[in-house]
Amino acid sequence: MIHDPERAFPPALAAALAVPFEYDDGRGVDFEPFPAFVSEAETTDWFRSWTGNPEVDGAAFRVFGQDGTGGYAAFWLVRESRPLSEQPVVFLGSEGETGVIAPDLAGFLWLLADGLGPWEAAIVYEPGWSPGRNDELEAVATRFAADSCQPASDVIRRAAEEFPDFDDIIMALCR
Numbered sequence: 001m002i003h004d005p006e007r008a009f010p011p012a013l014a015a016a017l018a019v020p021f022e023y024d025d026g027r028g029v030d031f032e033p034f035p036a037f038v039s040e041a042e043t044t045d046w047f048r049s050w051t052g053n054p055e056v057d058g059a060a061f062r063v064f065g066q067d068g069t070g071g072y073a074a075f076w077l078v079r080e081s082r083p084l085s086e087q088p089v090v091f092l093g094s095e096g097e098t099g100v101i102a103p104d105l106a107g108f109l110w111l112l113a114d115g116l117g118p119w120e121a122a123i124v125y126e127p128g129w130s131p132g133r134n135d136e137l138e139a140v141a142t143r144f145a146a147d148s149c150q151p152a153s154d155v156i157r158r159a160a161e162e163f164p165d166f167d168d169i170i171m172a173l174c175r
Contacts, residue, residue, distance in 0.1 A: 007036040010085055012105055012144035013064065016112055019136045023068065028132075030067045031117030038063040038072075046072065050092060052175040061090075065118065069094040073118035076100070078163075088159060090166065091122035098122070098170050100163040106145035107155040113138040114152035121156055 009017065017033035038046070043058030061074040062084065071093035079087055089102040099122030102108035111121055115131030131152065141149070 007039065009036065009064065010105065012085070012109060012140070015140045015144065016109055016137060017065065019112075019134070019140065021117060029115065029117035030119050031065055031073070032068070033065040034063070043074075051170075051173045053173055056173050062087075067091075067093070067117070067119040071095075071097065071119060073101075075105075076166075088163060089118070091118040092170070093119070093122065098167045100159040100166045102155050103159045103162055104148075106141075106148035107150070107159065109137070109141035109145045110148065110150050111152045111155045113141040114155075116152045121152065 008014075021031045021033070022028040023030055040058060043061055043063050044056075045058075046063070047056055047058040047061065048054055060077050061072075062077065063072045063074040065073045067073075071091060073089065073091055075084055075087040076090045077084075077087050085105040088100050088104065089108045091097065091099050091101050101118055101121035102111050113134055115133050120131065
């Protein structure tokens with residue numbers, strides 16, 4: 001149990017991340033949720049290392065999980081004065097991959113329900129791989145975001161259309 005309110009997940013995210021993600025030798029979802037948001041200090045250390053820039057901080061991100069190679073999934077706090085649930089969800093891969101994968105928490109829940117994790121949503125699918133709908137995650141999405149029901153492809157497209165410059169913004173911070 002996380003006692004720091006700054007690091008505790010919102011109920012919808014906590015419910016989704018409580019569902020086990022199965023990697024299944026590459027046929028499943030490559031996602032390892034954390035028990036709480038990574039601390040601001042740890043996020044800053046990671047972001048400085050990821051960008052090679054000792055002058056940046058991680059204040060714009062709330063990291064909540066990773067893929068098997070250490071790429072991070074996070075909320076990107078770009079919408080000023082808006083709650084966390086209305087911030088876009090991004091992926092910053094261990095090899096420099098970037099992507100806005102959902103425009104908000106509701107979209108992220110439906111992305112998970114469609115069988116995609118952050119890495120799978122950000123990276124072009126490998127031939128022969130197809131997501132498998134997850135009934136438990138669909139129940140979570142229905143419970144917390146029924147009015148936002150949409151296929152993963154629409155979630156990803158909407159996010160990319162709203163934030164087309166994300167990669168450029170992040171790469172401009174790199175040294």
